[in-house]
Amino acid sequence: MFEMRSIVKHFGSVKALNGACLSVKPGEIRALLGSNGSGKSTIVKIMGGIVRANAGELLMDGVPIRIESAADSRSFGFAVAYQELSLLPQMSVIDNIMLGHEYTRRGGLLDEKRRRESVRGLLERLEIKCSPDALVQNISPSEQSMVEVAKALSREPKFLLLDEVTASLHHDEVESLFRVLREEKAKGVSILIVTHRMNEIYQVCDSATIFRNGATAAEGPMSRFPLNEVIYHMTGTRVKEEAAAAPRSTAKGQDALLRVEHLTMKPKVSDISLHVDKGEIVGIGGLEGQGQAEYMKAIFGDLTPDAGEMWFEGRQLRLKDTSQAVKRGISYISGDRTKESVFSLRTIEENLTAGDAALGGVWSWVSAKKIRKMAGDAVERYQIKIGAITDSASSLSGGNQQKLAIARGIAVGPKLLLLNDPTKGVDINSRNEIHKILRDSSAEGMGVLLVSSDTEELLGICSRIYVFYEGRVVAELSGDQRTEENIVRAMIGGAPEGREEAGT
Amino acid sequence: MKRLLYRLKTAPYFTGLILFLTILALNVVIQTPARFFSAANINSLVAKNLPLILITMSQGLLMMSGVIDFSVGVQVSLSNVIAIMIPQSLGLPIWVGWLCAVAGCVAVSAFNGFITTYLRIPVLLSCYSMVFVVKGLNVLIMPKPQGSVPPVIYKTYDSVLLGFLPFSALILAAVLLFWLYLKRTAFAKALYATGGNLRHAYSSGINTSAVRMKVYLIAGVINGIAGLCMTAMTASGDPNAGEVYGLKTVAACILGGISMSGGWGTLSCALYGALLLILTQNGVSNLFNFLSRAIPGFSVTNYWQNFASDLIILLALILTVFTNKAMMGSIKKQADYLALGGKRNEA
Ligand SMILES: Nc1ncnc2c1ncn2[C@@H]1O[C@H](COP(=O)(O)OP(=O)(O)OP(=O)(O)O)[C@@H](O)[C@H]1O
Ligand SMILES: [Mg+2]
Numbered sequence: 001m002f003e004m005r006s007i008v009k010h011f012g013s014v015k016a017l018n019g020a021c022l023s024v025k026p027g028e029i030r031a032l033l034g035s036n037g038s039g040k041s042t043i044v045k046i047m048g049g050i051v052r053a054n055a056g057e058l059l060m061d062g063v064p065i066r067i068e069s070a071a072d073s074r075s076f077g078f079a080v081a082y083q084e085l086s087l088l089p090q091m092s093v094i095d096n097i098m099l100g101h102e103y104t105r106r107g108g109l110l111d112e113k114r115r116r117e118s119v120r121g122l123l124e125r126l127e128i129k130c131s132p133d134a135l136v137q138n139i140s141p142s143e144q145s146m147v148e149v150a151k152a153l154s155r156e157p158k159f160l161l162l163d164e165v166t167a168s169l170h171h172d173e174v175e176s177l178f179r180v181l182r183e184e185k186a187k188g189v190s191i192l193i194v195t196h197r198m199n200e201i202y203q204v205c206d207s208a209t210i211f212r213n214g215a216t217a218a219e220g221p222m223s224r225f226p227l228n229e230v231i232y233h234m235t236g237t238r239v240k241e242e243a244a245a246a247p248r249s250t251a252k253g254q255d256a257l258l259r260v261e262h263l264t265m266k267p268k269v270s271d272i273s274l275h276v277d278k279g280e281i282v283g284i285g286g287l288e289g290q291g292q293a294e295y296m297k298a299i300f301g302d303l304t305p306d307a308g309e310m311w312f313e314g315r316q317l318r319l320k321d322t323s324q325a326v327k328r329g330i331s332y333i334s335g336d337r338t339k340e341s342v343f344s345l346r347t348i349e350e351n352l353t354a355g356d357a358a359l360g361g362v363w364s365w366v367s368a369k370k371i372r373k374m375a376g377d378a379v380e381r382y383q384i385k386i387g388a389i390t391d392s393a394s395s396l397s398g399g400n401q402q403k404l405a406i407a408r409g410i411a412v413g414p415k416l417l418l419l420n421d422p423t424k425g426v427d428i429n430s431r432n433e434i435h436k437i438l439r440d441s442s443a444e445g446m447g448v449l450l451v452s453s454d455t456e457e458l459l460g461i462c463s464r465i466y467v468f469y470e471g472r473v474v475a476e477l478s479g480d481q482r483t484e485e486n487i488v489r490a491m492i493g494g495a496p497e498g499r500e501e502a503g504t
Numbered sequence: 505m506k507r508l509l510y511r512l513k514t515a516p517y518f519t520g521l522i523l524f525l526t527i528l529a530l531n532v533v534i535q536t537p538a539r540f541f542s543a544a545n546i547n548s549l550v551a552k553n554l555p556l557i558l559i560t561m562s563q564g565l566l567m568m569s570g571v572i573d574f575s576v577g578v579q580v581s582l583s584n585v586i587a588i589m590i591p592q593s594l595g596l597p598i599w600v601g602w603l604c605a606v607a608g609c610v611a612v613s614a615f616n617g618f619i620t621t622y623l624r625i626p627v628l629l630s631c632y633s634m635v636f637v638v639k640g641l642n643v644l645i646m647p648k649p650q651g652s653v654p655p656v657i658y659k660t661y662d663s664v665l666l667g668f669l670p671f672s673a674l675i676l677a678a679v680l681l682f683w684l685y686l687k688r689t690a691f692a693k694a695l696y697a698t699g700g701n702l703r704h705a706y707s708s709g710i711n712t713s714a715v716r717m718k719v720y721l722i723a724g725v726i727n728g729i730a731g732l733c734m735t736a737m738t739a740s741g742d743p744n745a746g747e748v749y750g751l752k753t754v755a756a757c758i759l760g761g762i763s764m765s766g767g768w769g770t771l772s773c774a775l776y777g778a779l780l781l782i783l784t785q786n787g788v789s790n791l792f793n794f795l796s797r798a799i800p801g802f803s804v805t806n807y808w809q810n811f812a813s814d815l816i817i818l819l820a821l822i823l824t825v826f827t828n829k830a831m832m833g834s835i836k837k838q839a840d841y842l843a844l845g846g847k848r849n850e851a
Contacts, residue, residue: 048707086704090763091767100709
């Protein structure tokens, strides 16, 4: 049994942890919950030996221990899959998994055969499809997350810590991950999962610890925490159960805002047509890498399609680059924050207002006061947890960085908002808040096109859902056809039940 | 076969190899195959340029681990002056002097490594100031070019074994063999990881400081040996001869395909890069010789020759940067394609 007592950690003036307690028993799967910025990743990093606590006690079976380095952490049997991943993109999958605990033969030479065998075994066990020799930079984000898990597992840990690894995983990947976790649990491994996907914790977790503002708000077996309890402990206030209004289209019909016809981009997208009406939230579902990202980027002018036409507000849309899209009133937000949405070295303020700056010319005047006010408003509206508005964006927690990107996209008041998995790693409370903002803006006439890996999110706010499979639309679901079952079936290429829908 | 070709195309040294082969072909054309591949010519090429090749390799190692060191050039001179002066002024046996020469370079590299990895002084800052410190040291030890070495040493260094194998090539082969061994150890993986991303390597349980330190020590040894080769080649000491090499090694590494930001490349990249540099210079000077013989009254100074070869190298650098970018794109596409194909097969 491992215990942490009254852990304190501050980064400058920001208190990330303020007397947090946490314990894990052998053979249990524990959920670590909390809103964005409540200190979950920080406590995981302390266990991983890459952040040192300012105060507090660590007890291993009742004996005080110190974790001073990543090597210490390993020697106590910890292995961590980090939220922002710890992979080396230029190295192969094998090298990444075996890094730091290589099998060697006489004379210090690597035992290639054993390395390969053990990595093969792991990849098979987790059902990761990529080749062991592929460079990590060339595999998909969800595969990268799985490799990060494989890397932690390969150390045969006593304590396995998973920090939001499921955020970029898809349905079946999550399934195989959970199967492996149950196997490990049976072997007596202690597992700690950090996640914002609430349905997952009820599937696998035995107990939960809930953080609020860097301190432990509640702790106990899972049975004590139904969803509204969890949210209460995360936020500290009881919200009235607001019957989530079934999404309904406020669109007036015929009034198409965006119309895309026969868009083709080899090899990812082949002949996809769709339309978004004014005031409509349209969803795009499907497994990862079925062409959704490319499709969105083509609409935003980031990629040039091979064929196909687009109309926006009745006029043909031909974009040479993204700045033209912004000028016409199209805004794009990506869930891949490290690569596409956050300027991690710039300040929070600059991040929030960069979109607005793009509206003017390169040299147009930007008033400092106006910017500060805008940024302040956004921080309040989206409940972004920050130290100072002039801190760098990289100092924020993962979910809060994501909120930065969303706030920036909506702040410019676009007519069409393109969202690519925008709520990845955003806590449940803020996610509801973001959904509300989307609904409100769409009621005012904004069109939204949302790609999401989260079926619940699609069902929750979209009035129409297209499902992509291998670069084609296999289903267009609206009205009471929008069921989880239909989406999941279409995701693996099957047609929806009932009326045959727009197909190949 | 297709796989092999793919492997070759994705190897870090691919562009370096192509560039090298191109310039090699040009050299052969200019000099005629018979003359270019004559034992004497090959021997003189390798022997004359071995110091540069060796320190390019140590620079390559450093760059792969994510640091850079301009002082490799002056370290060659340091080794050179120590190797000459210890026997000459202290009357000690030559081997003592030579050992001290290598030890001197290791000490300089170790110090450099210590201040960059443990004191966290920015790499460019520390190595740049080291250049001046070591330069001063060299002149203190040997104020002006002087000294000599016993004939047996430079004769051996210049000799050709079995009628075709330059002795100097053996030294090069030894260093390459050492790398072949190193590449198959856990240390190499740790080195790439450290160069690729220090924080990620550290959180994977790698003692990144120790890795960097070891790389600096290995580089020091290689620099020392390069200095000894220089001593054997020139058969005398010169406190300033090595300085020009410092920046050239960086250019050579980049030409060979080693990434400036670390974590990518192999020592063959350094080798091809260095050879590219050497053959360019060689080719240009031969070309000008040929021209001055062919066209009566045509003569140019060395400066023009240097200018021409530097221009070629600049062009090659630009080309390398562009092809690397394009290549990464095509690798990605290929990987996507393979991934898609894989999925189709299953369905
Ligand atoms: N290196 C740092 N410098 C400054 N502040 C930091 C740093 N790392 C974390 N913080 C701050 O500490 C707080 C806790 O961050 P942490 O990453 O632990 O949150 P989290 O619970 O993991 O959130 P999320 O669910 O969004 O991942 C945040 O307010 C964050 O801004
Ligand atoms: Mg986190």
